[in-house]
Amino acid sequence: MDILRSIQTRRSIRKYGEQPVEQEKIERCLEAGRLAPSACNAQPWTFIVVNEPGLKDQVARTARAQTLNMNKFAAQAPAIIAIVEEPANVTSTLGSKIKRKHYPLIDIGIAAENICLQATEEGLGTCMIGWLNEKKAKRLLGVPDSKRIPLLISLGYTTDEWPNSRNRKAFEKIVRYNKY
Numbered sequence: 001m002d003i004l005r006s007i008q009t010r011r012s013i014r015k016y017g018e019q020p021v022e023q024e025k026i027e028r029c030l031e032a033g034r035l036a037p038s039a040c041n042a043q044p045w046t047f048i049v050v051n052e053p054g055l056k057d058q059v060a061r062t063a064r065a066q067t068l069n070m071n072k073f074a075a076q077a078p079a080i081i082a083i084v085e086e087p088a089n090v091t092s093t094l095g096s097k098i099k100r101k102h103y104p105l106i107d108i109g110i111a112a113e114n115i116c117l118q119a120t121e122e123g124l125g126t127c128m129i130g131w132l133n134e135k136k137a138k139r140l141l142g143v144p145d146s147k148r149i150p151l152l153i154s155l156g157y158t159t160d161e162w163p164n165s166r167n168r169k170a171f172e173k174i175v176r177y178n179k180y
């Protein structure tokens, strides 16, 4: 599969079966995350694979927003990857300050997409989950209070049909050449 094909195939998957995910597949996804580019090569991340069923359910619950009916599916996923934001190196931190841009969040977004694209290649479904109770998730995973968990990624085989693609803005609407 070429890269554009993989990008076109990826969907946010919100229905998972019980089939566990093979360790080698998880590791190839994490390897794709590890190799992601980052500002000043700071690599400001730790990936925590949560696959112990009891703990995974508890972590999934931190993403549940009952009133908005969001993220109930996370508990079905056989694995969740929590991305912890680590302190960036001196140059990236300085760059963030000078340019008023929080590079680590950009870096983590890229690593997360690398993980999701490799998962697609492996025949797995993923969903990035940015709505979570970080305080609770950190307590469950032993992450220091001072750190952040910007994203969880649910991971597993879907039992459903592969969903249709979500709508995207038209190419002409978002692409300009040479001038805004």
Ligand SMILES: Cc1cc2nc3c(=O)[nH]c(=O)nc-3n(C[C@H](O)[C@H](O)[C@H](O)COP(=O)(O)O)c2cc1C
Pocket: 010, 011, 012, 013, 014, 070, 071, 127, 128, 129, 130, 131, 132, 165, 166
């Ligand atoms: C940073 C980020 C946070 C997200 N958080 C959630 C979330 O908390 N719950 C959820 O169901 N989907 C979440 N999503 C998935 C988006 O809703 C989804 O990517 C978007 O609707 C496009 O659909 P697609 O991924 O199937 O192409 C998130 C995606 C991103 C990139």
